Amino acid sequence: MDVSQVLRMNGGDRDYSYSNNSFLQRKxxxxxxxxxxxxxxNLYLDMNHPKNLIMADLGCSSGPNTLLVASELIKSIDKIRLKLGSDELPEIQFYLNDLPHNDFNTIFHYVxxxxKNLRNQMLSNSSPTCYVSGVPGSFYNRLFPRKSIHFVYSSYSLMWLSQVPEMVxxxxxxxxxxxxxxxxxxxAYxxxxxxxxxxxxxxxxxxxxSxxxxxxxxxGRQSDDPCSKECCYVWDLLATSLNDMVSEGLIEEEKLDSFNIPQYTPSPKVSNEVEKEGSFVIDRLEVSEVNWDASTDHNLNLSGEHEQGYNMGKCMRAVAEPLVLSHFGESVIEEVFxxxxxxxxxxxxKEKTTLVNVTVSMTRKG
Known part of the structure; x- marks a missing residue:
């Protein structure tokens, strides 16, 4: 599996698109x-009321969450500026990064x-100057010029690996x-x-x-056990579905045995990796949980087929379908999901089902 070619969320705005099934990530x-x-x-104070800010969202994906992140960051800067009595909002360059097969077209369509919406949402009467650019490429490579970025954001992206681990x-x-x-x-993972x-x-x-x-x-996970239910259960359920189809002769056993998800969910000890690399100091590290039912838009009155679990199924399909499709083929997709x-x-x-988030805030050393 060439991860750079097949790892992407479902594009567009159809029923199983990431755009329409990313309420959990928004939460x-x-x-x-x-x-x-x-x-x-802290950044604004350290830069002494900057005239411009360069920001990047790595693993931005596509859909409303992408520009929501940009909007929230810019509104946060405006709030900080007003609190500190700065005269004007800095000009902001916002880079959106993901792998080349990401649905950038949908993003740019809504820029x-x-x-326009951002101008209406600002606390001040300022009209923000914000430039949005797409940067296709793997964040496991260099993406920007040296010492050019002030703020990097990434959410639900860094658990994805650059490749499926090589296993003996x-x-x-x-x-x-x-x-x-x-x-x-x-x-290996x-x-x-x-x-x-x-x-x-x-x-x-x-x-x-600097x-x-x-x-x-x-x-991520809270447990030291990388196989703990809190981080592996959602994939175990997909494995169960695929194994059942193998037993019924719908999927070849060899095909299943050669399929592995390129993901790793770290514990809070990810801080050790930051310290080992040595270029950043950790300011905050927090662990939180989100229920699977956050995948439902609770503003809607859902009933019937939209029962508990249906929307989490759609959420996981939006995430996993390109991987499953590239390996098993289109003929089994509907049955698998x-x-x-x-x-x-x-x-x-039957039980409480949650995902664990590990959030790390860090500053580049001088």
Whole structure:
């Protein structure tokens, strides 16, 4: 699997698009806003009322959340500026980064509307000068000129690996780390994350100015156990669906055994990786939880087929469908996600189901 070619969220604005099924991710953005506000306030003070700010959202994906992030960051800067008595809002360059196959077209289609809405939402009467640009490419490589970025943001992106880990043993019957995975598989996943995260930090250390900030929210875990249910359960349910289809002859067993999700969910000990790389100092590290039912837009009156679990199924389809499609083919897609959604429904009806977020705020050393 060439991750750079197949890892993307479902584009467009159809029923299973990420654009229409990312309420859970939006909830996470809202939950971590106080950490972002603190980081921006410190940055603004350190820069002594800057005339311009260069900001980047890495792993921006597509849909309303992408420009929501930009909007919230700019409104936060305006609030800080007013509090400190600055005369004018700095000009802001906002870079949106994701892999080349991301649906950038949908983002750019809404930029003019975003800028118009932003003018109406500012606390002051200022008309913000904001330039939006797309930057296709892997954030495990350099993306920007040296010492050019003031603030880096990323949410629910850095758990994705640059490649499926190279394994000496088959992860038989599994598609991710599991309690039944060989120890060598768990080791391979951990080492791939360590290498990738170190590379990410090294690249950003080149690009972020001295005193610049990063706020990273990563899908993670509280437990030291990388196979704990809190981080692996959502993929175990997909594995169950695929295994059932193997047993019924709908999918080849060899096909399943060669499929692994390129993701690693770290614990708060991710701070060790930051200290090891050495270019950033950690200002805050917080762990939070979000319920699976946050995938539902609670402003809607849902009933019937939109029962508990249905929307989490759609959310996971928006995330996982390109990976599953590239490996198993189009003929089984509907059946895979029908079963997967049903497994999610059953689980949510029986127990509390949550995802864990690890948020790290850090500053570039001088």
């Amino acid at each position: 996470v953005i809202s939950m971590t806003k106080p950490i972002i506000d603190d980081a921006l306030a 003019s509307k975003f800028q 043993n088959t992860n038989k019957g599994n598609i991710y780390m599991s309690t039944t995975s060989p120890p060598s598989v768990i080791k 951990h080492e791939q994350f360590q290498n990738d995260f170190f590379t990410f930090l090294k690249c950003r250390a080149e690009e972020v100015v 005193g610049g900030c990063m706020v990273l929210t990563i899908l 029908k079963r997967y959604t049903n497994n999610i429904k059953v689980s949510m009806s």
